[in-house]
Amino acid sequence: KYLQKDNLSEECKKLLSFLPKEKGWVGPYIYNYQGFWLPPNFLQRVISFQQQFQAQDSDIILVTIPKSGTTWLKSLLFALVNRVKHPIFESNHPLLVKNPHVLVPFLEHTLYIDGPVPNFLTFTSPRLLATHVPFTSLPKAVQDSKTKLVYLCRNPRDTFISMWHFANNLIVHQEDTKSIEEMFDLFCEGASLYGPFWNHVLDYWKQSIENPQKVIFLMYEEIKKKPKIELKRLAEFLECPFSIEEENSGVVDDILKMCSFENLRNLEVNSNGKLPTGEEYKIFFRRGEVGDWKNYFTIEMSDKLNHIIEEKLQGSGLNF
Ligand code: A3P
Numbered sequence: 072k073y074l075q076k077d078n079l080s081e082e083c084k085k086l087l088s089f090l091p092k093e094k095g096w097v098g099p100y101i102y103n104y105q106g107f108w109l110p111p112n113f114l115q116r117v118i119s120f121q122q123q124f125q126a127q128d129s130d131i132i133l134v135t136i137p138k139s140g141t142t143w144l145k146s147l148l149f150a151l152v153n154r155v156k157h158p159i160f161e162s163n164h165p166l167l168v169k170n171p172h173v174l175v176p177f178l179e180h181t182l183y184i185d186g187p188v189p190n191f192l193t194f195t196s197p198r199l200l201a202t203h204v205p206f207t208s209l210p211k212a213v214q215d216s217k218t219k220l221v222y223l224c225r226n227p228r229d230t231f232i233s234m235w236h237f238a239n240n241l242i243v244h245q246e247d248t249k250s251i252e253e254m255f256d257l258f259c260e261g262a263s264l265y266g267p268f269w270n271h272v273l274d275y276w277k278q279s280i281e282n283p284q285k286v287i288f289l290m291y292e293e294i295k296k297k298p299k300i301e302l303k304r305l306a307e308f309l310e311c312p313f314s315i316e317e318e319n320s321g322v323v324d325d326i327l328k329m330c331s332f333e334n335l336r337n338l339e340v341n342s343n344g345k346l347p348t349g350e351e352y353k354i355f356f357r358r359g360e361v362g363d364w365k366n367y368f369t370i371e372m373s374d375k376l377n378h379i380i381e382e383k384l385q386g387s388g389l390n391f
Pocket residue numbers: 135136137138139140141142143229232233234236330331332333335355356357358359360363
């Protein structure tokens with residue numbers, strides 16, 4: 072999905088020639104479209120999604136900045152919402168044989184990849200979908216309908232480290248490898264995939280406060296710290312709370328166990344499989360820990376990002 076070269080339409084090529092650009096993460100350049108940054112081959116897919124997607128009230132859309140733990144949350148969502156149809160750990164449970172990105176596809180990256188008319192016929196209700204698009208650039212129908220938005224955010228320091236590794240993992244030629252210093256500066260300036268990070272997070276944070284029936288704001292670190300509480304909170308938000316019987320029979324624990332980093336990473340499908348576009352699934356499972364940034368940041372980097380976080384999030388009630 073990242074490296075595939077789309078045949079850009081004339082309209083898209085023209086638009087690109089006007090957009091501000093910066094050095095790329097997963098290609099030579101990223102472009103600023105509607106205030107956020109994305110590689111050129113994503114632009115057409117985002118526009119198709121914006122123009123064509125027909126939202127349904129029952130839709131559940133996961134929203135993240137890349138590398139916030141999307142794969143993890145896709146698996147949790149799928150297991151949670153389908154737990155009656157697919158009892159956890161049943162031998163042919165879809166999560167044991169398919170990658171979470173196949174079960175909960177990205178709207179712009181997967182469904183609108185080949186043009187404006189993806190096939191939604193195979194979906195059952197509620198449709199589980201995902202996107203990285205910022206709130207203000209979501210199709211109006213998604214903003215205005217009863218569609219539920221599940222937002223997952225992660226400490227920007229770990230998100231950055233994960234993004235830097237990911238970008239370098241996708242690089243085919245060694246000489247294109249990007250240094251941590253150069254990528255860090257771009258991240259701090261806001262020029263990261265779907266960034267600026269702060270704008271993305273703050274918009275959804277505000278929506279979750281103003282409209283808590285529509286947007287739930289989850290944090291990677293909180294799910295790591297108190298997984299059962301956060302999973303139950305998500306189930307309540309999605310109006311499929313766990314019954315006492317389910318809790319007593321260990322369903323909550325089983326979902327968490329099935330979707331754990333170790334379990335998912337070691338499955339045959341995730342250790343040897345590939346996306347249709349060629350990227351190996353294993354690049355979505357690197358370390359899966361909180362605080363890996365401490366192994367990379369210098370004191371200067373730490374100070375610089377602390378300062379930016381303080382300034383950007385001031386007064387929002389959100390902190391990292
Ligand atoms: P690291 O690079 O820090 O290891 P995304 O899914 O949004 O692309 O994010 C990928 C990050 O989530 C990677 O972080 C990856 O290891 C981590 N991850 C993937 N599956 C996970 C899981 N089941 N539990 C916790 N973290 C997970």
